Amino acid sequence: AQSVTQLDSQVPVFEEAPVELRCNYSSSVSVYLFWYVQYPNQGLQLLLKYLSGSTLVESINGFEAEFNKSQTSFHLRKPSVHISDTAEYFCAVSDPLNRDDKIIFGKGTRLHILP
Amino acid sequence: NAGVTQTPKFRVLKTGQSMTLLCAQDMNHEYMYWYRQDPGMGLRLIHYSVGEGTTAKGEVPDGYNVSRLKKQNFLLGLESAAPSQTSVYFCASSPNLSYEQYFGPGTRLTVT
Numbered sequence: 001a002q003s004v005t006q007l008d009s010q011v012p013v014f015e016e017a018p019v020e021l022r023c024n025y026s027s028s029v030s031v032y033l034f035w036y037v038q039y040p041n042q043g044l045q046l047l048l049k050y051l052s053g054s055t056l057v058e059s060i061n062g063f064e065a066e067f068n069k070s071q072t073s074f075h076l077r078k079p080s081v082h083i084s085d086t087a088e089y090f091c092a093v094s095d096p097l098n099r100d101d102k103i104i105f106g107k108g109t110r111l112h113i114l115p
Numbered sequence: 116n117a118g119v120t121q122t123p124k125f126r127v128l129k130t131g132q133s134m135t136l137l138c139a140q141d142m143n144h145e146y147m148y149w150y151r152q153d154p155g156m157g158l159r160l161i162h163y164s165v166g167e168g169t170t171a172k173g174e175v176p177d178g179y180n181v182s183r184l185k186k187q188n189f190l191l192g193l194e195s196a197a198p199s200q201t202s203v204y205f206c207a208s209s210p211n212l213s214y215e216q217y218f219g220p221g222t223r224l225t226v227t
Binding site: 102 | 119148155156157158160163205207209212213214215216217218219220221
């Protein structure tokens with residue numbers, strides 16, 4: 001079964017500074033990868049996903065993530081954060097070739113934007 | 116298109132009381148899930164369903180029961196609530212197991 005690790009439970013960053021939230025997954029022949037965002041007192045929303053094709057995927061609000069097969073990573077980046085990016089971010093992984101495999105979520109990284 | 120809805124949004128129970136949380140989705144998804152979210156623990160899967168009339172245990176099923184009598188609804192029951200079940204509960208649905216899940220807004224449950 002897949003597993004996913006988010007090494008940082010909290011990441012403080014100044015407004016307008018760049019940020020990287022790290023995500024590593026256990027090796028597999030095939031993977032689907034996801035980043036979800038949870039704003040305070042809300043449910044999780046899909047931010048972006050990698051299913052196949054280009055290894056660099058982007059969201060509509062300026063985040064991007066790169067699928068790196070050799071490093072089994074899917075780190076989330078944004079070149080300049082805004083106060084509205086304050087949220088918890090969850091990385092998730094699944095194995096599309098295993099029909100019994102559910103999406104596995106990481107434990108989340110809380111992004112604190114400092115004024 | 117409401118997506119995934121959950122009722123109620125908040126609830127306070129006394130130890131030993133029972134209640135049912137309702138999840139409804141209008142996307143015709145086969146798969147539905149119940150999670151609980153606690154500080155520092157991330158999301159933990161309680162039960163899930165791979166189709167109408169089916170249910171399966173997740174990571175933390177003890178103390179909970181579920182039913183999926185209709186494809187669009189997934190009910191989570193607590194027969195005898197305990198303080199350890201104080202949590203935020205999220206329902207989700209997906210078109211298949213590997214694809215992205217769509218989440219409801221959550222139910223905040225406090226057991227005193």
